[in-house]
Amino acid sequence: MLDDRSIRRSDGCVVKLSALCVAVVAAWLALPAAAQEPPAPGPQVPGPAAKNAPAPMDFPFAVLRQFPENPPWWNNIVTVPPDDDGIAGANLGIVDNSTTGSFLKQNFRMAAQELVPFGEDPMPAFNRILESGAKFILLAVPADALLKMADAAKDKDVILFNAAATDDRLRGADCRADVLHTAPSRAMLTDALAQYLVTKRWAKWLLLTGREADDRLYAEAVKRSAKKFGAKIVDERTWNFGPDARESGNDDISIFTQGVSYDVIVIADERGEFGPLIGYRSWDPRPTAGTAGLTPTTWSVTVTGWGAEQIQNRFFRQSKRGMRPLDFQMWLAMRTIGESAARIRSNDPKKLREFIFGPKFELAGFKGGSFSYRPWDNQLRQPIVLTSAEALVAASPQEGFLHQTNPLDTIGFDKPESQCHFPTP
């Protein structure tokens, strides 16, 4: 189990977002042997060996996470993201895979874990992972780094998972055949939100965009979704009231949201610089949605239907905190391999890929129905939940948004509109 101690680095330095240790974390490999075992291996098969079980089979995984930029001012010790964000989800995936694996003599293990501080080059860490012999590599890195890694691993016999980057271009012009995306694209998130808002007939949006490049990408996705589902962006405004509007917010935000009529405020502010301040301060009494307010995401502690209470409980018992979207996306990557391995009884990445993109692959993800990968851009199809901090509001696709093959393809890039062109093997 991952506990407080396991996020201590081997040199005794505790990784803190507020004071990042400078050196690249040399993973947990240097810890005593016991710590290298997959956390809490699954139960042993009691009694006689099952007759269908083959010879032991090894599944070496690795996780690489680069810390995102420090969260802005409004975070405090309670709201600051945990250091093991994502990593804990990957570890739960190892535990879940191992329990199944114990019945099939399949050994799932973490061969390497790397944490890279914000702003550093993650490539040395990635190269160490390749040298570790890991076959299945879970990445939480920015888009540019992901592309470099995909190109570096091109001729290696590995499967890469993008568990964090939401950039639409990674599913479009910059797509890579050897990367599977368990992270949602921005288009999936904003389509999911748009479907709900349009269903509610809240079709006039005021779009508030932050100052960062990522915010503009989110805003682009919002605009695309508005067009796709028939909503109207009555005005787009860029936040320009400085970095900390806690004191001046009541005045600034009233002015910022004046002079136009709309149903809902859609916020594009991925780091949360101003988005959380908009609610209750706008000129007109209107709900907020997007990166703050009603938020589209893959996972939240508010997800309890579809059997989700079980994984929420399991995760909490392991990590003593709620499961976050990055945890869930890492877990999905782990389970993609675990599920496929159980079905085809092989650890050959080529065979696993074949199965993952075949008709029989189905991943259960506690949101109803089965998840699968879009063959045209390697994006995992999954419902997107819309949630406030305390309560789940809805899950998209919304009823009534029809699709000829899979309703999940009404959110994100469907085949005809995909800009991704994989080289034909």
Add this chain to the structure above:
Amino acid sequence: MKSPISRRAVPALAKAAAVFAGLAALIAAPAPAWAAKVFVTNERDHTMTVLDSESLKTLQTVKTGRRPRGLTASPDGKLIYVCASDDNRVEVYDANDYKLLRTLPSGPDPELFVLHPSGNPLYIANEDDALVTIVDTETGKVVGEIPVGVEPEGMGISPDGKTLVNTSETTSMAHFIDTTTKQIVENVLVDSRPRVAQFTPDAKFTWVSAEVGGTVSVIDNASHEVVKKITFQIPGVNDEAIQPVGIRITKDGNTAFVALGPANRVAIVDTHTYEIKKYLLVGQRVWQMAFSPDESVLYTTNGNSNDISVIDVASQKVTKSVTVGRGPWGVVAVP
């Protein structure tokens, strides 16, 4: 043209005939339907509704432990066992006066269980803990724990009580367990998220539903091979909405009923040809089912519409729906 009076008279006559036929059936039946009580656990209300099977009126709403789910009755119908999932215990109620008699240890997060055909012990799936816990219903002691796959749920037991089948949802397996040695003898991979295991009355096959896979696997109990995978297609219903959960098979072994979750249908399947005879429209998100003691009626719990549907087994028709508490989960009927 008929007068309004004669128009009314015809159905009245038919009704009288039906009542007479019904009475005749009741006299012939071994356990008269009018004596039955239907117990339903309401997961989100933390209660258990007791219905009179004849009037379908609520006799009592019993306050249970938190998040009651799995529900079963002792072979003599005198005791009602309830999994109080969030209280980590099994509660034993008197089927006559609905008093809580005692609680049994269950291990963490009990979801579903099955009683040995003799009434003892109780085999409990501990969903959060990858365990099957065995509890002696007389002494209230835990007499064994069997490690199984992730999120154990479905529990089926052979008519002779010698073989237990547990399904684990995230592991997607049916674990065959020898109840004498308390050891797993075989793990059979089925489709994604197996929810319920049900033996056929002749003990030759085990039917296992896979909620996310959308199928029912029929496993040969001798070879442990999946001999048939039943799939469901309903015109106008999306494949993703077809999520099989509850399975009940008539005592003659000829007909199976499969609850299809958010498809809001119960499928009727010929157990010999595996042909789907009919889909019955019931309430929303139908999960579990139970026969009346005389097997003339099948009750379904509809988790999202907060009601149960009453299916007439002979005519294969839904005759009524009855409001119960919020999130009805388990159901059992006793004489």
